[in-house]
Amino acid sequence: MALKEFREDKQYLDADYERLKTEHANEFVVIHSKQVVASGANLETVLSEAREKIGDNLKHSVVEYLGTRKVEMVV
Amino acid sequence: MIITGPFQKGQILIPAEIKIDALNLDGSANFLVDTGSTVSFINESTALKMGIDYSKILYRDTLAGIGGEAEVYEIEGFTRLKFESGQDTKTIPRKNFLAVKHSFCEHVREDARKRILALGGIIGMDMIKGFKFTTSGQNFTLDV
Numbered sequence: 001m002a003l004k005e006f007r008e009d010k011q012y013l014d015a016d017y018e019r020l021k022t023e024h025a026n027e028f029v030v031i032h033s034k035q036v037v038a039s040g041a042n043l044e045t046v047l048s049e050a051r052e053k054i055g056d057n058l059k060h061s062v063v064e065y066l067g068t069r070k071v072e073m074v075v
Numbered sequence: 076m077i078i079t080g081p082f083q084k085g086q087i088l089i090p091a092e093i094k095i096d097a098l099n100l101d102g103s104a105n106f107l108v109d110t111g112s113t114v115s116f117i118n119e120s121t122a123l124k125m126g127i128d129y130s131k132i133l134y135r136d137t138l139a140g141i142g143g144e145a146e147v148y149e150i151e152g153f154t155r156l157k158f159e160s161g162q163d164t165k166t167i168p169r170k171n172f173l174a175v176k177h178s179f180c181e182h183v184r185e186d187a188r189k190r191i192l193a194l195g196g197i198i199g200m201d202m203i204k205g206f207k208f209t210t211s212g213q214n215f216t217l218d219v
Binding site: 002003004005006007014026030043044047050058059061062063064065067069 | 083090091092100101102103104105119120121123124125126157159186189190192193195
């Protein structure tokens with residue numbers, strides 16, 4: 001069930017990516033139940049804020065960085 | 076179990092549920108399938124959201140990558156990765172799975188650091204070599 005919800009939240013992010021990237025440009029976002037529950041520039045601060053709002057559900061939420069600069073990833 | 080899908084922004088991302096026996100923690104994350112990585116690991120954003128305390132797991136080594144180094148920590152016991160495809164699920168137990176904490180070189184730009192931090196995890200060659208992995212056009216097939 002947790003993985004199903006995680007996949008649904010990821011689908012929500014992918015489907016609305018451009019709008020969310022405009023609203024939360026260069027920010028980390030935490031998505032839970034198809035809503036952005038926390039956002040900001042510092043990952044640890046954003047996760048703390050999200051934990052206050054959604055508690056233990058954070059561990060199955062989607063965490064993404066919505067950067068506006070095109071970066072090719074080589075990891 | 077066969078997982079298929081399209082590339083996402085040029086990447087292959089596989090969602091998985093994570094259960095760590097020894098720490099009694101669980102969570103979900105997207106794992107980047109990365110044939111350039113020799114090892115698989117849970118990345119920093121996932122570790123933080125799951126509540127992994129790096130001071131309570133074993134520091135093992137330093138991992139070298141493009142953009143800097145990362146501290147590699149070993150999670151004692153079994154970490155179980157559950158994958159789904161349609162109605163099928165498959166759980167793969169991995170002993171002494173790794174968690175990573177990044178330290179970036181000064182020249183790495185802020186947005187690149189943040190993109191790397193936000194990666195959920197990596198499925199590297201230590202796991203891929205046990206799978207059957209093919210790509211065709213914009214789609215991948217991973218037989219786990």
